[in-house]
Amino acid sequence: FLSGAIVLGIIAFAVVRMQGISLDWKAPAPWLFIAGGMLGGFYVTLSTILTPRIGAAALMAFLVAGQLLAGMLIDRVGFLGVAVREISLGRVAGAVMLLAGALLIRLF
Structure with a gap:
């Protein structure tokens, strides 16, 4: 570090x-x-x-999904001076699809 x-x-x-x-x-x-x-x-x-436990692909998928969800939350509340952006249906749909993809990578 x-x-x-x-x-x-x-x-x-x-x-x-x-x-x-x-x-x-x-x-x-x-x-x-x-x-x-x-x-x-x-x-x-x-x-x-x-x-080693869940695999590199599943880990990366969950990391990206988590970053997207955190980004949406940061946008919504305007944390650290970020411009406030509402959570739209399109953003929610994208996040759900990304999370579903991460689960598919892990489970299948």
């Missing part, structure tokens, strides 16, 4: 320099850095444990 943090720091610095803006490390609340690190560790650990 340390090497990944260093690489991301370098990339962030380079992108900020190319755009000509200054990077404000004090802007995000400190708990966001801690939560991000903990969630990253949880993600890697869970992926390592579940891959």
Whole structure:
């Protein structure tokens, strides 16, 4: 994780320099850095444990389905300054189909 943090720091610095803006490390609340690190560790650990048990394809399908559902929730409440977007019938149908696909990959 340390090497990944260093690489991301370098990339962030380079992108900020190319755009000509200054990077404000004090802007995000400190708990966001801690939560991000903990969630990253949880993600890697869970992926390592579940891959041999349910298979790589099923794991990826469930990860994408979970990310879509989390994204819909973030859009709905406007978390972290994201523009609020309503949950439409089309979004719900897409999420249901993606979840059904993940279940089909796992069960069949």
